Amino acid sequence: MxxxxxxxxxxxxxxxxxxxxxxxxxxxxxxxxxxxxxxxxxxxxxxxxxxxxxxxxxxxxxxxxxxxxxxxxxxxxxxxxxxxxxxxxxxxxxxxxxxxxxxxxxxxxxxxxxxxxxxxxxxxxxxxxxxxxxxxxxxxxxxxxxxxxxxxxAPRAGAVHLSLPTDVAKAAAVLGQARLPVVLLGMRAGEESASAAVRALLQRCPLPVVMTFEAAGALSRDQLDRFVGRVGYVRNQPGDRVLQQADAVLAVGYDTVEYDPTEWASPERGHLIHLDALPALVDRSYRPTVELIGDIAANLVALADRLTSAPLVAMEAIAAARDELREEQQRGAGLDGAPIHPLRFMHELRAALSDEVTVSCDVGAHEIWMARYFFCYEPRHLLFSMGHQTMGVALPWAIAAALARPGRKAVSVSGDGSFMMTCMELETA
Incomplete structure (x- = not known):
C-alpha cells in the first residue's frame, strides 16, 4: 500500500x-x-x-x-x-x-x-x-x-478435482499385489484431515510407514508398531532400508523438496503411487505408476475401502526395522555422563513433554537427532524447515505456536549458532 x-x-x-x-x-x-x-x-x-x-x-x-x-x-x-x-x-x-x-x-x-x-x-x-x-x-x-x-x-497448482474411481481401483490393485508395499508420508500428510485418514487406512491395512521430517505427528501413539522411521538427509536409517526393499510405495502428500527422490525412488525398483493435492513433479527417479490427485483425505478413504490386510513380508519388515529403531532410541535412557549424549537428551525431552506440546526444531546437527529419535503423535506439533533449511526459525515458530494454541506449551530446540540468529525474539515472547 x-x-x-x-x-x-x-x-x-x-x-x-x-x-x-x-x-x-x-x-x-x-x-x-x-x-x-x-x-x-x-x-x-x-x-x-x-x-x-x-x-x-x-x-x-x-x-x-x-x-x-x-x-x-x-x-x-x-x-x-x-x-x-x-x-x-x-x-x-x-x-x-x-x-x-x-x-x-x-x-x-x-x-x-x-x-x-x-x-x-x-x-x-x-x-x-x-x-x-x-x-x-x-x-x-x-x-x-x-x-x-x-x-x-491452495496447493501450488491451484484448485484440483478428485481422481476417477478407476485410479483408486488401480492403486489398490498395485498395493494388493505387492510383496512389500510401504507408505511414505510427506508434509501434506501432516495436515489434520489427511493424518486422520492416514490413521484410518493403517487401522484397516497395517502397512510399514516411513515419513519425512515434515510429516511428523501423522501417526498416533497406538500405531507405532507400523512406524519404521523418518527419512531425510542420508540413506542409513531403518526407514531408508525398508524403502529400498519396497516393490510398491504409496507416497502421501510427499513433496520432492523434502527428500530428493533420487535417494530412494527408481522406476526399476517397483511401483510408485502418488497421492496428493498436486500432480507429481516428475523426474527420472520419481515416475508414478498411478496418481491420485485431489483431496488427500477423500482419496485415502476411497483407497482404504479397497484394501485388506498387509502381506506377511510387510509385517516381517515392520518388525525388524521397528525393533532396530526402538533399540537405538531406548539406548538414550542408559547414557550417563558429560557432555550429555544427544540420545539422552531426546529421551529426557520426550519424557518431560505431553503430546500436546508443540516442538519447533532449528536447522543443524541436532535436527538430525530430533528427526530420527524424537517421536511426535499429533499433526503439526513437531516443526522442521526441510524445504529451505533456514537457521533461526525455531524460536519465532515457538512464539507463533504459543499464540496459535493458547494454553498449550511450545518448546524451541536450537543449536548455539541457530539460536543466536533470532535470539532477540525472546523479547517478543
Whole structure:
C-alpha cells in the first residue's frame, strides 16, 4: 500500500478485509509507510504483534500458517523493512506454508525518482511467492485480500478435482499385489484431515510407514508398531532400508523438496503411487505408476475401502526395522555422563513433554537427532524447515505456536549458532 490522501480509508478497509478472513494476529515491525494500517489495527484489531526484526516476524507468520492451516500475516514498511522479510517469506514458500505479506510503498509520484526506500517490491517478491501484486485502488482491496488468502492456502497448482474411481481401483490393485508395499508420508500428510485418514487406512491395512521430517505427528501413539522411521538427509536409517526393499510405495502428500527422490525412488525398483493435492513433479527417479490427485483425505478413504490386510513380508519388515529403531532410541535412557549424549537428551525431552506440546526444531546437527529419535503423535506439533533449511526459525515458530494454541506449551530446540540468529525474539515472547 502507498500512503496518501486515501490511506486512512484504505487502511481501515484493509483491516476489515483481514478481519473477514478470520485473521487474529499480524506479525511485524512498525514503519512510516504502514502507520495508517497500524493505527487502524489499534482501533479495531486484529492484534499487531510487534517483533524485533522482520525476519522473525515472517517466521512467526509461517509457523502460524503451518499449524493452523490459515495464512499467517506479516506487515512491514517499505525499503529495508520488506527486504528483511525476504528470507522468512522465501522459507514459507519453499516449506509450502501459507503466508500473506503486506508491505508499505512510497507514493507513486516518487516511483521513477531517486528517492529513499524506493524499491520495486512486486518484482522483488515475485520469484519467492505464488502471487505478487500491488493494490492500485482502495476499492479493489477486498477482492485482492480474498484472492491472496485463497492462493496462499491452495496447493501450488491451484484448485484440483478428485481422481476417477478407476485410479483408486488401480492403486489398490498395485498395493494388493505387492510383496512389500510401504507408505511414505510427506508434509501434506501432516495436515489434520489427511493424518486422520492416514490413521484410518493403517487401522484397516497395517502397512510399514516411513515419513519425512515434515510429516511428523501423522501417526498416533497406538500405531507405532507400523512406524519404521523418518527419512531425510542420508540413506542409513531403518526407514531408508525398508524403502529400498519396497516393490510398491504409496507416497502421501510427499513433496520432492523434502527428500530428493533420487535417494530412494527408481522406476526399476517397483511401483510408485502418488497421492496428493498436486500432480507429481516428475523426474527420472520419481515416475508414478498411478496418481491420485485431489483431496488427500477423500482419496485415502476411497483407497482404504479397497484394501485388506498387509502381506506377511510387510509385517516381517515392520518388525525388524521397528525393533532396530526402538533399540537405538531406548539406548538414550542408559547414557550417563558429560557432555550429555544427544540420545539422552531426546529421551529426557520426550519424557518431560505431553503430546500436546508443540516442538519447533532449528536447522543443524541436532535436527538430525530430533528427526530420527524424537517421536511426535499429533499433526503439526513437531516443526522442521526441510524445504529451505533456514537457521533461526525455531524460536519465532515457538512464539507463533504459543499464540496459535493458547494454553498449550511450545518448546524451541536450537543449536548455539541457530539460536543466536533470532535470539532477540525472546523479547517478543
Amino acid at each position: 502507498r500512503p496518501g490522501k486515501s490511506s486512512s480509508n484504505g487502511a481501515k478497509l484493509l483491516v476489515q478485509s483481514l478481519q473477514a478472513q478470520g485473521v487474529r494476529y499480524i506479525f511485524g515491525v512498525p514503519g512510516g509507510a504502514v502507520l495508517s494500517v497500524i493505527e487502524a489495527l489499534a482501533e479495531q484489531g486484529p492484534e499487531f504483534v510487534v517483533c524485533r526484526d522482520e525476519t522473525g516476524a515472517a517466521f512467526m507468520a509461517q509457523a502460524w500458517g503451518r499449524i493452523t492451516g490459515q495464512p499467517g500475516v506479516v506487515l512491514t514498511t517499505s525499503g529495508p523493512g520488506l527486504i528483511n522479510a525476504v528470507c522468512g517469506v522465501s522459507t514459507a514458500t519453499e516449506d509450502r506454508d501459507p503466508l500473506v505479506i503486506i508491505t508499505g510503498q512510497i507514493p507513486r509520484a516518487m516511483r521513477f525518482k531517486q528517492s529513499h526506500m524506493n524499491l520495486d517490491s512486486v518484482q522483488l517478491f515475485a520469484p519467492i511467492t505464488k502471487w505478487s501484486v500491488e493494490i492500485e485502488a482502495a476499492d479493489t482491496i477486498p477482492e485482492i485480500v480474498v484472492n491472496a488468502f485463497r492462493i496462499a492456502a
